[in-house]
Amino acid sequence: MKPTLQDVANAVGVSRSTVSNAYSRPDQLSAALRAKILDAARRLGYPGPDPTARSLRRGFVGAIGVLFTSELSYAFTDPFAVRFLAGVSQVAEQHSTSLLLVPLPHDRERARAAVDNAAVDGFCVYCVGDEEHVLGAIRDRGLPLVTTAPATAGPADRFVGIDERAAARSVAAHVAGLGHRRVALLGDTVLPDAPPGPLRLAAPGDAPRPTTHGRLSGFADAFAAVGVPWPAITVVNAAGNSRAAAAAAIAPVLAGDDPPTAVLACSDVLALGVLDAAGPRSGLSVSGFDDVAEAADAGLTTVRQPAEEKGRLSAALLLEPPADPADGHVLLPTDLVVRTSTGPVPRS
Amino acid sequence: MKPTLQDVANAVGVSRSTVSNAYSRPDQLSAALRAKILDAARRLGYPGPDPTARSLRRGFVGAIGVLFTSELSYAFTDPFAVRFLAGVSQVAEQHSTSLLLVPLPHDRERARAAVDNAAVDGFCVYCVGDEEHVLGAIRDRGLPLVTTAPATAGPADRFVGIDERAAARSVAAHVAGLGHRRVALLGDTVLPDAPPGPLRLAAPGDAPRPTTHGRLSGFADAFAAVGVPWPAITVVNAAGNSRAAAAAAIAPVLAGDDPPTAVLACSDVLALGVLDAAGPRSGLSVSGFDDVAEAADAGLTTVRQPAEEKGRLSAALLLEPPADPADGHVLLPTDLVVRTSTGPVPRS
DNA sequence: ATTCAGTGCTGTATCGATTCAGAAGCTACC
DNA sequence: GGTAGCTTCTGAATCGATACAGCACTGAAT
Numbered sequence A, B: 001m002k003p004t005l006q007d008v009a010n011a012v013g014v015s016r017s018t019v020s021n022a023y024s025r026p027d028q029l030s031a032a033l034r035a036k037i038l039d040a041a042r043r044l045g046y047p048g049p050d051p052t053a054r055s056l057r058r059g060f061v062g063a064i065g066v067l068f069t070s071e072l073s074y075a076f077t078d079p080f081a082v083r084f085l086a087g088v089s090q091v092a093e094q095h096s097t098s099l100l101l102v103p104l105p106h107d108r109e110r111a112r113a114a115v116d117n118a119a120v121d122g123f124c125v126y127c128v129g130d131e132e133h134v135l136g137a138i139r140d141r142g143l144p145l146v147t148t149a150p151a152t153a154g155p156a157d158r159f160v161g162i163d164e165r166a167a168a169r170s171v172a173a174h175v176a177g178l179g180h181r182r183v184a185l186l187g188d189t190v191l192p193d194a195p196p197g198p199l200r201l202a203a204p205g206d207a208p209r210p211t212t213h214g215r216l217s218g219f220a221d222a223f224a225a226v227g228v229p230w231p232a233i234t235v236v237n238a239a240g241n242s243r244a245a246a247a248a249a250i251a252p253v254l255a256g257d258d259p260p261t262a263v264l265a266c267s268d269v270l271a272l273g274v275l276d277a278a279g280p281r282s283g284l285s286v287s288g289f290d291d292v293a294e295a296a297d298a299g300l301t302t303v304r305q306p307a308e309e310k311g312r313l314s315a316a317l318l319l320e321p322p323a324d325p326a327d328g329h330v331l332l333p334t335d336l337v338v339r340t341s342t343g344p345v346p347r348s
Numbered sequence C: 001a002t003t004c005a006g007t008g009c010t011g012t013a014t015c016g017a018t019t020c021a022g023a024a025g026c027t028a029c030c
Numbered sequence D: 001g002g003t004a005g006c007t008t009c010t011g012a013a014t015c016g017a018t019a020c021a022g023c024a025c026t027g028a029a030t
Helices: A005-012 A016-024 A031-044 A051-058 A079-094 A108-117 A132-141 A164-177 A210-225 A243-255 A268-278 A293-298 A307-319 B005-012 B016-024 B031-044 B051-058 B079-094 B108-117 B132-141 B164-177 B210-225 B243-255 B268-278 B293-298 B307-319
Strands: A063-068 A098-102 A123-126 A145-147 A158-162 A183-188 A197-199 A234-238 A262-265 A285-287 A302-304 A329-332 A335-337 B063-068 B098-102 B123-126 B145-147 B158-162 B183-188 B197-199 B234-238 B262-265 B285-287 B302-304 B329-332 B335-337
Touching: A005 A016, A005 A031, A016 A031, A051 B051, A051 B108, A063 A079, A063 A307, A079 A098, A079 A123, A079 A268, A079 A307, A108 A132, A108 B051, A123 A132, A123 A307, A132 A145, A145 A307, A158 A164, A158 A307, A164 A210, A164 A262, A164 A285, A164 A302, A164 A335, A183 A210, A183 A243, A183 A268, A197 A243, A234 A243, A243 A268, A262 A268, A268 A285, A268 A293, A307 A329, B005 B016, B005 B031, B016 B031, B063 B079, B063 B307, B079 B098, B079 B123, B079 B268, B079 B307, B108 B132, B123 B132, B123 B307, B132 B145, B145 B307, B158 B164, B158 B307, B164 B210, B164 B262, B164 B285, B164 B302, B164 B335, B183 B210, B183 B243, B183 B268, B197 B243, B234 B243, B243 B262, B243 B268, B262 B268, B268 B285, B268 B293, B307 B329
Parallel strands: A063 A098, A063 A123, A123 A145, A145 A158, A158 A329, A183 A234, A183 A262, A262 A285, B063 B098, B063 B123, B123 B145, B145 B158, B158 B329, B183 B234, B183 B262, B262 B285
Antiparallel strands: A098 B098, A197 A234, A302 A335, B197 B234, B302 B335
């Protein structure tokens, strides 16, 4: 087998501790002896202190876990998630801390096992869908935790996010202000296992995903304010957060009789899919959410939330815990970005 | 302190082994006893077997390291890298294996330390620039290794990539076939620390980065074949793989007298930057490399290489080592994709 | 000559689990 | 009744390092 620290110690004729010091605390021994030890180590083919053993003894790992409550590839597929990760990685890099991306099986038991097996000093959870059991598993391990979904943040958890409802209200108010009254709201997996297309949702709050919940509620608020009651609004479900899924979901609605004059989507990606389906110059007003890079190119009206900043803060909250726990909950600002994809109701 | 497995064992009055079995090998004890143990564990607040200790004892970790030989945020900034990661994550997910993204300090000594400290079962190295010392550190640890840069792959290493030179030759031949003779080649960090803008490069092979090296060589091949010698070609250096850096680097060249009629970039991102700088309908022919999503929208002529497949194969080579070591080196196919960004030389 | 501080190194305890050979108890069958 | 064969559980050894108290020695100050 591979030589261990002990073998090197034997070869040189010193104690294990000294060899350990040669690697980790060079100031604790003479330069000459250190050179001799490193030399012997090289000769023996000693690969250096084992990181696992070192972590065990030291009591910390030097890595934080990043969890996406969905397929791991979501993290690299969704443009907003990618920028979030970019932010996380910047701060991690400053702290010489690694990022452990843990794939989360759908099966609850296996998901818990995945959390339990992750060798990390804390978790950063990017909330996509239903994550309560994941958060529970993390809390059970007693590890520090930062989430991006407000409703789910426990008292000891740190949190960074936006006021989803108010942000959604701001775009919706803009659209309502343009005169739209026949509107559709488009979300990803509004209800679990719901088929793509229009959906019956008794109240916006019935959507289990916290972000969807918040955004639909905000949309509803703004339309209620101009006299459009919830039941008069069409809710459309997309089977996934992708342009294709959005286009497929919205197509029947646009083709139906009495189609909406505006579609408010819960994400830019979905909104872009609506534009794909509607075609340019259709007169349909479309709004998105997040303000990803593609939104600007497409002239999409949307709500900007600071993606990288969200990631940076998440990591910072984990790696530089605030002295005052009250500072552990951060609400980021959002901005309504009006572009060309929304306009007045066509006369026709 | 937190209770350990031993504490649970004491509480229930069984041996440590039995508690361990309750967690990891449920078939080794009666259901009744197992329930009793898990119950006691819950009561005591035992967080479950410590992943670090478990890894130490078991001898493996259940994670693979992913290294970018540049800032970690590059991984999330460059669209090609993102898709590569998406591929890696898909296969990792199938194997219930986590991904450890390790930030690599520029300082060589600290970079080695970062590699040495990573608790992983193997490494996947996405080669951006100079990585020889990083690969050396990994080999010294005796861990399996997959790289994406051919020149640097040691005999025992696995490798997945493309024939950079032949791929580059194919776009360049296309551009040459359109009649272009006054051309510029644009690369990111062609020489370390070189300023942005035109550059003196004695031979394509003098570029230290292996991919740049390969691509410039391929470009040179194709132009040599139509009688344009290397010294007649302008090589331009961009300070970073971004649109902005590319635009800044190419601007003086386009503004100079005797500007090129075509620019061949070493990546799509750079090519898009050239288009930004040149403006639409400039008559300038521009080609890219990789075929990222944005390339299609911009009508960019480019060489497609299968990004996700590259990632998937990298991970697969690590997680399902081929029986025959000869299968450890994979060369992926590339395709010339001709779009509207290249055309005949304008008369003027 | 004696104390003191400082350097350089050693030994032992410890981190928290897994592994595996084997003991104990229990059923079953000839 | 004895032995074989299970299932269930135990104990000791082990994984590979780090932390810390303490010992021996050196050189300077008292």
